[in-house]
Each structure stands twice: as C-alpha cells, then as structure tokens.
Amino acid sequence: MAKGLPKRSEDFSGWYNELVNKADLAEHSDVRGCMVIKPYGFAIWENMKSVLDAKFKQTGHQNAYFPLFIPKSYLSKEAAHVEGFAKECAVVTHYRLKTGEDGKSVVVDPEAKLEEELIVRPTSETIIWNSYKKWIQSYRDLPLMINQWANVVRWEMRTRLFLRTAEFLWQEGHTAHATEQEAVQEAEKMLEVYADFTEQYMAMPVVKGWKTESERFAGANETYCIEALMQDGKALQAGTSHFLGQNFAKAFDVKFSDANGKQEYVWATSWGVSTRLMGALILTHSDDLGLVLPPKLAPIHVAIVPIYKGEEQLNNIRKVAVKLQNELAQHNIIVKFDDDQQRKPGWKFAEYEMKGVPVRVAIGPRDMENGTAEVARRDTLQKESYPQEGLADKIKALLDEIQENLLNKAKTFQTENTTKVDNWEDFKNVLENKGGFILAHWDGTAETENKIKEETKATIRCIPYDSIEEEGKCIYTGKPSKRRVLFAKAY
Amino acid sequence: MAKGLPKRSEDFSGWYNELVNKADLAEHSDVRGCMVIKPYGFAIWENMKSVLDAKFKQTGHQNAYFPLFIPKSYLSKEAAHVEGFAKECAVVTHYRLKTGEDGKSVVVDPEAKLEEELIVRPTSETIIWNSYKKWIQSYRDLPLMINQWANVVRWEMRTRLFLRTAEFLWQEGHTAHATEQEAVQEAEKMLEVYADFTEQYMAMPVVKGWKTESERFAGANETYCIEALMQDGKALQAGTSHFLGQNFAKAFDVKFSDANGKQEYVWATSWGVSTRLMGALILTHSDDLGLVLPPKLAPIHVAIVPIYKGEEQLNNIRKVAVKLQNELAQHNIIVKFDDDQQRKPGWKFAEYEMKGVPVRVAIGPRDMENGTAEVARRDTLQKESYPQEGLADKIKALLDEIQENLLNKAKTFQTENTTKVDNWEDFKNVLENKGGFILAHWDGTAETENKIKEETKATIRCIPYDSIEEEGKCIYTGKPSKRRVLFAKAY
Numbered sequence: 001m002a003k004g005l006p007k008r009s010e011d012f013s014g015w016y017n018e019l020v021n022k023a024d025l026a027e028h029s030d031v032r033g034c035m036v037i038k039p040y041g042f043a044i045w046e047n048m049k050s051v052l053d054a055k056f057k058q059t060g061h062q063n064a065y066f067p068l069f070i071p072k073s074y075l076s077k078e079a080a081h082v083e084g085f086a087k088e089c090a091v092v093t094h095y096r097l098k099t100g101e102d103g104k105s106v107v108v109d110p111e112a113k114l115e116e117e118l119i120v121r122p123t124s125e126t127i128i129w130n131s132y133k134k135w136i137q138s139y140r141d142l143p144l145m146i147n148q149w150a151n152v153v154r155w156e157m158r159t160r161l162f163l164r165t166a167e168f169l170w171q172e173g174h175t176a177h178a179t180e181q182e183a184v185q186e187a188e189k190m191l192e193v194y195a196d197f198t199e200q201y202m203a204m205p206v207v208k209g210w211k212t213e214s215e216r217f218a219g220a221n222e223t224y225c226i227e228a229l230m231q232d233g234k235a236l237q238a239g240t241s242h243f244l245g246q247n248f249a250k251a252f253d254v255k256f257s258d259a260n261g262k263q264e265y266v267w268a269t270s271w272g273v274s275t276r277l278m279g280a281l282i283l284t285h286s287d288d289l290g291l292v293l294p295p296k297l298a299p300i301h302v303a304i305v306p307i308y309k310g311e312e313q314l315n316n317i318r319k320v321a322v323k324l325q326n327e328l329a330q331h332n333i334i335v336k337f338d339d340d341q342q343r344k345p346g347w348k349f350a351e352y353e354m355k356g357v358p359v360r361v362a363i364g365p366r367d368m369e370n371g372t373a374e375v376a377r378r379d380t381l382q383k384e385s386y387p388q389e390g391l392a393d394k395i396k397a398l399l400d401e402i403q404e405n406l407l408n409k410a411k412t413f414q415t416e417n418t419t420k421v422d423n424w425e426d427f428k429n430v431l432e433n434k435g436g437f438i439l440a441h442w443d444g445t446a447e448t449e450n451k452i453k454e455e456t457k458a459t460i461r462c463i464p465y466d467s468i469e470e471e472g473k474c475i476y477t478g479k480p481s482k483r484r485v486l487f488a489k490a491y
Numbered sequence: 492m493a494k495g496l497p498k499r500s501e502d503f504s505g506w507y508n509e510l511v512n513k514a515d516l517a518e519h520s521d522v523r524g525c526m527v528i529k530p531y532g533f534a535i536w537e538n539m540k541s542v543l544d545a546k547f548k549q550t551g552h553q554n555a556y557f558p559l560f561i562p563k564s565y566l567s568k569e570a571a572h573v574e575g576f577a578k579e580c581a582v583v584t585h586y587r588l589k590t591g592e593d594g595k596s597v598v599v600d601p602e603a604k605l606e607e608e609l610i611v612r613p614t615s616e617t618i619i620w621n622s623y624k625k626w627i628q629s630y631r632d633l634p635l636m637i638n639q640w641a642n643v644v645r646w647e648m649r650t651r652l653f654l655r656t657a658e659f660l661w662q663e664g665h666t667a668h669a670t671e672q673e674a675v676q677e678a679e680k681m682l683e684v685y686a687d688f689t690e691q692y693m694a695m696p697v698v699k700g701w702k703t704e705s706e707r708f709a710g711a712n713e714t715y716c717i718e719a720l721m722q723d724g725k726a727l728q729a730g731t732s733h734f735l736g737q738n739f740a741k742a743f744d745v746k747f748s749d750a751n752g753k754q755e756y757v758w759a760t761s762w763g764v765s766t767r768l769m770g771a772l773i774l775t776h777s778d779d780l781g782l783v784l785p786p787k788l789a790p791i792h793v794a795i796v797p798i799y800k801g802e803e804q805l806n807n808i809r810k811v812a813v814k815l816q817n818e819l820a821q822h823n824i825i826v827k828f829d830d831d832q833q834r835k836p837g838w839k840f841a842e843y844e845m846k847g848v849p850v851r852v853a854i855g856p857r858d859m860e861n862g863t864a865e866v867a868r869r870d871t872l873q874k875e876s877y878p879q880e881g882l883a884d885k886i887k888a889l890l891d892e893i894q895e896n897l898l899n900k901a902k903t904f905q906t907e908n909t910t911k912v913d914n915w916e917d918f919k920n921v922l923e924n925k926g927g928f929i930l931a932h933w934d935g936t937a938e939t940e941n942k943i944k945e946e947t948k949a950t951i952r953c954i955p956y957d958s959i960e961e962e963g964k965c966i967y968t969g970k971p972s973k974r975r976v977l978f979a980k981a982y
Contacts, residue, residue: 076596093599151559
C-alpha cells in the first residue's frame with residue numbers, strides 16, 4: 001500500500017488494473033489469459049455465488065455437474081452453435097507425458113494421441129443435451145431445471161482480469177420444457193432473477209432487454225440480457241438468458257411423449273453469469289482510493305482500528321471492540337478488529353479504503369474518555385463521532401443506508417448518462433464527448449447495425465423492455481423505426 | 492424403479508454400479524472416464540462441501556482459485572512430483588478449431604499450436620507455488636492458508652463412478668509456514684478435520700495413520716491418511732494430508748525473511764478429499780434395497796407418502812403433512828410430501844428406500860381416523876405407528892438416533908473385521924476368506940511391502956496412530972518389528 005492508484009479521470013484503464021491488484025482481488029497467472037482469483041476477491045465471488053445459488057434453488061433448479069471435456073464432434077451438431085463457439089477453444093489431443101531424452105524434462109508421448117480430440121468446454125449445451133437425451137422420455141420428466149457452477153475456457157486473445165479471461169468461473173442454467181411458452185417464461189424469469197440480484201445485492205442498476213439477432217447467443221432463438229453502465233460511460237453485459245427453441249433438442253434428438261403419447265421435441269433455455277460480474281462491481285462503485293463494496297457482498301463489513309499508546313490503552317479499546325464485534329455478529333455483520341502492532345493507523349485506514357470495507361471504526365484515547373468512536377463511511381468518506389452506547393444499532397442502520405445509497409448513486413449516474421438522440425451528428429457527438437447509453441431509432445437491419453458499429457464502435461446493447469412504441473427515423477439511414485434501442489460502446 | 496438391485500452377497504460390484512444408477516447419483520458420460528453427477532448425487536456432495544468448507548474456514552483457511560492449466564515445464568520442477576503425476580494427464584496442444592473441408596465438421600487448426608503444451612491440472616501444487624513465490628516475502632506473509640474447490644483430471648484407464656474417474660471434483664488445501672513444526676501441525680490438524688467429518692457427518696469410522704514411504708504423495712516428506720473399511724472388506728483411502736517439507740519451496744524458489752532478516756525456504760502442506768467420498772459413503776452404509784444416507788448429509792430427511800382414495804382423503808392428509816413439514820422446517824429438516832397421483836404408494840416406498848431417505852412417513856385413512864402415522868426408518872427398516880401429535884419431535888429425535896446408529900453399526904463392522912495376524916499363513920488365510928483390515932508386523936522395508944503386494948494384492952494402508960509399540964516379527968520375512976501396520980486390499 002505504498003502508493004495510491006492512478007486517477008480515474010486520467011487513466012481509467014490503469015486505475016482498474018491497479019485497483020484489482022492493490023485490493024488483492026486477482027492477478028494474471030503465467031498461463032496466458034488465465035487469472036488467479038486471490039482470497040479477498042474470491043470471498044466476494046463466494047458471496048455472489050451463495051446469493052445466486054439460493055435464488056436458483058428457490059426458483060426450482062437443482063445443481064448438477066457435467067464433464068469438463070466435450071468430444072469435438074458434439075460441437076458441430078448444432079450448426080449455429082459451432083459457428084459461434086468452436087473456434088477459439090483449448091483442445092486436448094494427448095493423454096500422456098513421458099520423460100524427455102535428457103532424463104529431466106517431460107514431453108508429450110506421441111503414442112498417447114486421442115482418437116477424437118476433446119474440447120475444454122466453452123459452454124456446456126452440447127454435452128448437457130447429450131445427457132438430456134437419456135433423461136427425457138416423457139412429459140413426466142419435464143420440466144428439467146438444472147444449473148451447473150463450473151469453469152469454462154474461451155481462448156481470448158486480449159484479456160483483462162475478471163472482464164475477459166481465457167478461463168473463467170460461471171454458472172450455466174440449462175432447462176428443458178414441454179412447451180414453447182413455458183421455455184420462454186423460464187428464460188424471462190431468470191433474467192428477472194439476474195436483474196434483481198444486480199440491483200439488490202450489487203447495487204448496480206441494469207437495463208433489461210432483448211439482443212438483436214446478430215448479438216444473440218449462438219444457437220438461440222432469443223437472447224435476453226441485462227446491460228449495466230460503467231463509470232467510464234461504457235456498457236457491460238452483466239448476464240444473458242437464452243430461449244433456445246428446439247434447436248438443441250433437434251441437434252441431439254431429444255423428444256418426449258406428451259400425455260397423449262405423441263412425440264415432440266423438447267423446448268430449451270440456458271442462462272449464465274460469470275466472474276465478469278466482479279469486474280462490473282468494481283467498475284460501478286469504486287473510486288480513486290480503491291474498491292467500494294455494497295455491504296451485502298462485502299467479506300468484511302466493519303474494520304475497527306485502535307489508536308493507542310501502550311498495552312493498557314490497547315486492552316481497554318479491545319474490550320469495546322470485542323463487545324461491538326459480538327453484538328454485530330448477531331446480525332451476521334462481519335467485523336475485523338485490526339490490532340496489528342506493526343502497522344500505523346494511517347496505513348490501516350488506507351488499506352481498508354483500498355479494500356472497500358463499508359464502515360471503518362476508529363477508537364482512540366480521547367474516544368475512550370468520551371465513550372465515543374469515530375465512524376467513517378466508505379461510500380461518502382464522511383466521518384462522524386457516535387457514542388459507543390448503541391453503536392451496533394447505528395452501524396447496522398448505516399450498512400443498510402450505504403447499500404441503498406450506492407444503488408441510488410448508480411441509478412442517478414445511469415439516468416444522467418442515458419441520452420436520447422435523434423440524428424447521426426448528435427449520435428456521434430454524444431458517443432464521442434459524453435459516452436454512456438444512447439437511446440436512438442434504428443431501422444432494424446443487421447446491415448445498419450454493422451455499419452454503425454464499424455464507424456463508431458458502438459453496438460446495440462439491447463432493445464429495452466421499457467422502450468415505448470413511437471414513430472421515428474433510423475439515425476443512420478432515416479428509414480422508419482417503431483422504437484428506440486440502446487446503443488453504447490461496450491466492454 | 493422396475494427392478495431391484497443385485498444382492499451384495501452375490502455381486503457386490505454389480506450392486507454398487509446399479510445402485511449409483513438407480514438412486515440417480517451419477518452416470519458415465521460419453522467422454523471416456525468422465526462422469527455426470529446427477530442432481531440427487533450432487534445435492535449430497537453439496538452437503539459434504541458445505542460442512543467441509545465451514546470447517547476449513549473455522550480453522551483459518553481462505554478459498555481462492557488458480558488456473559485449470561499448468562505449463563508443462565512446471566511439472567518437472569519438483570523431481571518426485573513429476574514422477575508421480577506427470578504421466579497420465581490431459582494435454583492441451585492447440586487453441587483453435589476450424590471448419591473442415593466438408594464445410595460441416597470441425598478440425599483442429601494446425602496453425603494454432605501452443606508453444607508450450609498445457610496440462611489440465613492433476614493437482615495444483617506447482618501452479619500454486621508459482622503464485623506463492625510472488626505472495627511470500629516476509630514472515631509477516633505467513634502462514635498462508637488457502638483452499639481451492641476445483642475439478643482435476645487424471646487419465647485413469649479403469650474408471651468407476653465416484654471411486655475412480657478421469658475428472659473428479661475435490662478440494663485441495665495448500666499452506667505455507669515459517670517453521671517445520673507449524674507445517675507438521677497443520678498437516679496433522681487437517682487430518683483430524685477430515686476424520687471428524689467422516690465420523691460425525693458420514694457416520695464412517697476411519698483409521699488415522701501415516702503412509703509408508705512408498706505410498707506417500709509424490710513430493711511429500713510425510714503423508715497422513717484416513718482409511719475406511721467398506722462392506723466388502725476392502726479398504727478405501729478417504730483423505731490424505733501431506734507435509735511437503737521445503738520441497739516445493741525449493742522447486743519454486745519461495746523464501747521468506749524471518750524477523751531477523753534471514754532468508755529461509757518456506758515449509759508446506761497440502762491436503763485433499765474428493766468426490767471419492769461419495770463412493771465411500773455408498774459402500775459403507777447402503778443395503779440390497781438401495782442407498783442408506785446418514786441424516787446429516789441427506790438432501791431429503793423425511794418423505795411423506797399419503798395413502799388415499801379420492802381428493803377429500805388426500806386433502807385431509809395434506810393438512811397433516813403440511814403441518815408436519817412446517818414444524819420440521821424450523822429444525823432445518825427437509826420434508827418431501829409426495830402427492831404424485833400417478834405413482835402408487837408401493838412404488839414410492841421403494842423409490843425412497845432406493846434413494847436412502849432416512850425417514851418415511853405413511854399416512855392412510857385409518858391413520859387419519861386414529862390420529863396416527865406410520866414411521867419407517869431406512870437404516871433398520873423398522874416401522875412403527877406414532878400419534879400425529881408430537882410427531883415432529885419424535886422424528887427429530889429419530890434422525891439423531893439414525894445418525895448415531897449408522898456410525899455405531901459401521902464401527903462394529905470395522906472392529907469385527909479388523910484381525911490381528913502373526914504369521915504368513917494366517918495372513919493369506921484371513922485376506923482370502925475374511926477380508927477386512929489386518930494388523931500385522933512388517934519389517935519396515937519397501938522390498939517386503941512390494942512382495943506382499945505382489946503375492947496377495949494387499950497393501951499397507953497406513954501405520955496407525957494408535958498402533959502400540961510391541962516386539963514382533965515381520966509376517967513375511969520374520970525380521971524384527973516394533974509395531975503393527977494396517978494391511979488390506981483396497982479400492
């Protein structure tokens with residue numbers, strides 16, 4: 001913690017990288033594109049996982065586990081899917097090493113070549129639908145609602161910690177239904193689960209909507225998504241949910257007999273969020289001093305820093321701290337009392353600011369005389385002195401307030417940085433000088449979408465659920481349009 | 492659930508395979524050696540994970556995540572380690588596929604060959620110690636106590652669901668310490684954590700001990716293990732904990748400066764348990780009717796089966812069932828009320844027996860008249876009628892009793908099937924006709940250990956902690972021995 005971070009206003013990208021490093025969240029490994037998620041970063045991810053997992057179970061899903069490896073031939077069974085996924089993958093070709101001729105190194109044993117290469121899963125639709133074929137015979141086997149927490153690999157060329165890595169952690173839900181309507185409802189419901197999670201836990205507002213055809217998941221009939229706006233005015237796709245139609249059922253020949261004994265193909269969905277949410281969390285709330293965490297996901301809620309000279313003062317402060325810790329523990333509020341004797345209070349203050357601990361309590365000799373404590377909020381950086389009596393209740397309320405404040409702040413930011421634009425000049429101008437979300441009319445063609453992307457790097461993030469029907473003209477071609485779509489440059 | 496299982500006494504191996512299949516625990520995938528863990532099996536594993544994870548955290552460990560891939564050259568850095576692990580591994584050689592000449596299939600792009608092959612982790616010591624080098628500079632960075640939940644791959648030729656699969660799920664703890672003593676204590680402590688888990692949660696007694704030199708983990712100075720005895724008289728290694736000395740610190744050059752500024756190599760441990768524990772759980776308690784689960788790990792504790800004619804009877808029974816369900820929910824007891832109208836009670840009874848649900852409650856018209864319910868224990872198969880009034884308390888106590896009974900039964904089995912043997916004839920005789928654990932004297936040489944293994948397939952499972960010092964003669968060579976060791980044929 002010797003030095004601070006680059007300022008966001010001067011070097012946003014450098015600020016992010018340094019923050020991830022200095023807050024001990026993650027680091028690059030020597031393996032190209034793969035990250036090491038460090039304990040503090042992983043604790044935040046575990047908190048996310050635990051909330052999401054409970055939500056999935058509440059909505060009727062069960063966890064299961066499918067193989068890491070996918071036979072190469074599976075990938076080509078669903079035509080659109082292979083086009084989108086089969087390209088940049090890790091390929092296992094051999095199953096044995098042997099000692100090299102120098103007697104020390106190891107080399108791949110050329111005799112241990114696999115008959116069919118195995119792909120490290122980039123997503124699991126194919127291997128899972130291959131199992132579903134065995135599991136589904138009758139309408140009584142439906143709906144089948146399964147989730148998997150897993151690691152996946154996509155051989156990305158340009159990687160950034162959490163935002164884009166070759167290996168990442170995620171969950172993938174894969175459900176099978178008897179009717180199209182039920183599958184569509186499931187895909188929509190899971191998008192709501194994601195949106196509720198990002199708003200209520202990550203304190204990150206999102207725009208819910210449909211992807212355009214060219215931005216859909218490879219193999220999906222419809223992709224629903226949540227899009228969040230980062231502090232630098234760029235969008236980040238935070239989660240997707242796909243209605244897969246009968247595409248995978250047909251590719252893997254998964255039929256069921258309905259109540260009348262008639263054979264039908266099964267309807268499918270898949271949906272996922274990943275460690276990318278960690279990047280979104282950081283980019284939404286953090287500041288020039290470091291990470292800012294919403295209390296509901298913070299591994300440590302309160303850091304207590306004693307300011308003292310000598311053992312006696314420390315012991316007196318410790319009594320107050322331990323009492324506070326015990327009181328807060330009853331509300332599942334996690335307190336760290338930092339009595340490390342080799343670090344100065346100033347160092348500790350900076351450290352907990354860097355790590356985004358929502359509340360810091362400092363207790364010094366004068367506080368002990370007055371029966372007070374100094375309480376600092378990480379979100380606003382405000383400090384205030386409170387009586388030690390009743391402090392636990394005060395902190396409990398303060399944590400709720402911080403959670404709410406972070407969401408409101410992010411909502412305000414999103415509102416202020418969402419601009420309606422009605423012509424091409426304004427579009428380019430807003431994109432260049434203001435950034436953020438742009439609501440504009442589009443003629444509905446992939447051709448126009450592509451041209452806009454080529455000329456400005458802006459993409460259609462989604463067709464928002466709440467975009468109202470109105471007459472308009474495409475900002476690029478002037479052709480008629482019925483509703484605005486959401487444009488932005490994106491992560 | 493059309494047919495039952497093979498009898499254990501007639502075909503133990505077939506019984507196990509069929510049980511795993513019929514209880515919906517897991518199945519083979521089309522990918523050689525890789526399994527699909529089905530929702531019911533995964534729910535049991537999740538319960539195991541959650542208990543173990545809490546125990547790891549209580550003992551000061553944090554979770555983190557390291558890359559799936561290990562550069563080939565890392566494996567050869569620790570000489571003993573590469574010897575033990577580098578041989579049967581999945582090797583990634585390419586990172587891209589392309590469309591084949593037929594325009595449909597996909598083929599490996601020969602131009603996308605990795606400069607250095609990547610190994611899918613068979614265990615993570617090497618990749619983790621490569622990170623620890625960056626994380627550890629001073630004694631203030633120690634101890635470093637990290638655990639990882641992950642999938643690993645070892646290219647096994649003969650696989651059995653849960654017991655031996657190419658890919659499996661596990662946790663691997665990796666700790667770094669300033670002193671040899673502290674590292675040894677950590678390795679010993681984690682073995683106690685495992686033993687406590689297997690006894691108190693899995694209801695599976697274990698023998699704690701040291702591995703002989705030839706059975707040690709590749710790269711360890713000492714391997715501690717817990718060995719359990721399965722119903723067929725074969726041993727199963729349920730968990731290991733390794734004191735790694737300074738071997739990995741030296742291989743990856745991980746030094747720390749002590750309080751006096753002197754540079755020292757770090758001392759290490761690693762320890763793990765895996766989905767193999769699922770196999771152990773099944774093989775310890777289950778019977779010819781199916782799975783038997785200790786209540787502490789059961790995904791469903793109580794199944795309520797209504798026996799009725801018509802909606803009115805069902806509705807009356809449902810009221811009683813829902814009340815019971817709510818009362819038990821307060822004690823975290825999970826109840827399934829099975830009012831499926833298309834299955835007969837007899838089918839449901841067999842189904843819940845197959846799935847090892849600890850308690851089954853049947854409520855029929857006569858029960859409704861008498862205000863009673865029939866309660867069946869899965870462990871003893873005993874049935875008894877109880878008043879509906881106070882039934883929740885009765886069931887709560889019964890679940891504790893079942894947990895205890897399963898442990899006692901397994902302990903008795905282990906005691907009865909542990910035989911002291913003092914000569915070679917008796918050794919072969921007991922091994923052949925009785926099986927189980929054999930406590931016998933051994934001269935302490937790897938040569939003798941190997942010969943016994945070659946001649947009988949029995950291995951030294953461990954040198955038990957509680958084996959007392961006594962004069963004796965090696966059963967094979969007659970040479971002097973100071974203590975008995977534990978022999979068995981093993982999974």
